[in-house]
């Protein structure tokens with residue numbers, strides 16, 4: 001009887017939900033209501049929420065694992081998935097060599113490339129760092145390049161989304177600062193920093209450093225005046241399969257392109273082309289959410305970062321352009337008995353499974369007084385308007401272990417206007433220069449432990465979490481201003497909360 005009344009009540013409730021918000025087709029009415037209840041942001045901060053420490057849901061590894069914190073598989077993998085995880089890990093670490101080579105199945109690197117393995121950029125499976133001008137080390141970082149569309153064909157290609165941007169006719173879609181023997185690296189990245197002092201309400205000051213990016217030693221001709229550059233450090237590799245499993249309806253419900261609820265936060269989807277099936281899909285990965293899934297992200301990494309071909313990026317010379325003489329004709333690593341690509345479908349799939357199955361680490365100190373105080377500051381300052389605390393993943397997710405999991409990524413996967421200070425002035429797909437995808441915050445407290453640094457934001461300009469917050473502008477300006485007004489005690493609590501993630 002009680003159950004029936006409840007069911008009737010829910011039936012009344014759900015249409016109102018559906019009126020403004022869409023219902024999730026993967027859930028029964030009962031589950032829909034459970035999910036809404038459990039994912040509604042908490043308003044009580046005297047104790048930790050149930051399951052709050054288990055960021056990756058049931059698969060969260062609970063034992064502390066120090067600098068291996070971003071290398072743990074989801075704990076609910078079965079034996080075969082675990083074996084594939086280890087196999088995938090070895091492909092992620094594999095140092096590729098140029099062709100021809102005696103090492104079969106590891107060749108094909110370049111001719112132009114940024115790094116010889118995935119791991120070289122995703123430090124400890126974590127994030128990369130900005131170039132160090134003293135040591136000349138610009139690994140784990142890259143500059144994306146493009147030019148504004150100029151011909152009708154180019155405009156049409158952008159409008160119908162067959163491409164997300166027009167690559168530079170000489171230097172292609174990104175600057176490769178390395179090349180195999182006999183070829184010239186495209187150039188080197190240079191950055192100079194200007195310190196800007198920021199005053200907080202209690203009159204303490206924090207210095208932010210503003211970057212100026214340039215390309216030195218361009219080897220294939222002068223850099224076009226109209227060339228647009230977007231600097232990026234590598235993203236952390238955790239919880240990615242779970243982000244892929246967030247139901248599209250949840251993301252659509254969070255988006256508010258016209259800011260109809262007038263909270264100053266819009267949140268837009270970057271709708272991008274899925275190259276496997278030709279459909280337009282929600283972009284989820286990369287700093288501008290330009291990749292709809294991990295397979296496409298990995299394929300483009302192989303092509304752009306390592307110069308290796310895959311089924312959806314079939315050019316063995318990677319990002320070489322016709323104006324780069326000799327580049328496209330270099331020997332390549334295709335072995336026809338394995339397929340038409342330097343990285344055949346099977347190993348690519350194993351690698352993608354690996355990237356999907358790395359767990360995000362368990363939270364630390366969730367119940368500590370300072371963490372809970374900081375959590376309440378995080379909510380009060382409106383950080384959760386973009387850094388959405390929790391989701392319950394889709395029941396229809398492609399990988400069964402990722403289905404119906406309560407996860408805590410602190411992202412809405414949407415694009416937000418972050419203001420002029422963070423703009424790269426380079427549109428890509430639907431993202432404008434000043435728009436960035438809310439990055440997941442899970443694991444950010446372990447950045448130093450795992451990757452040996454604490455650089456944050458898309459280009460690593462922030463030297464710590466506090467600087468990252470103070471760079472927030474645009475839609476996040478009011479949150480930033482609230483942070484600036486906080487007392488030292490509350491700022492420290494907020495930072496302690498971020499470190500517990």
Ligand code: HEC
Pocket residue numbers: 092114115116117118119120121122128139140141142232233234235236237240284285286287288290294297298301302305306351355
């Ligand atoms: C030269 C450095 C570099 C190499 C090598 C590299 N990456 Fe990345 N990776 C990046 C950068 C930079 C980004 C952010 C890209 C963007 O915003 O467009 C990124 C983003 C990603 C993401 C998206 C993560 C997220 O949270 O959105 C995945 C997945 C990924 N890389 C996988 C790989 C794989 C797999 C390989 C090897 C095949 C690889 N990467 C090689 C630099 C690198």
Ligand code: HEC
Pocket residue numbers: 265287378381382383384385386387416417418422436437438439440441444455456457458459465468469472475476479480483498
């Ligand atoms: C309007 C949406 C929005 C709000 C509100 C917001 N953020 Fe962000 N946050 C972002 C975006 C987008 C980025 C990435 C910007 C970039 O890389 O240039 C970001 C980046 C960050 C980063 C760096 C993450 C990384 O991986 O580099 C931290 C830390 C962070 N935010 C914390 C906060 C805190 C704390 C608050 C509240 C005081 C807050 N954010 C409010 C959207 C938002």
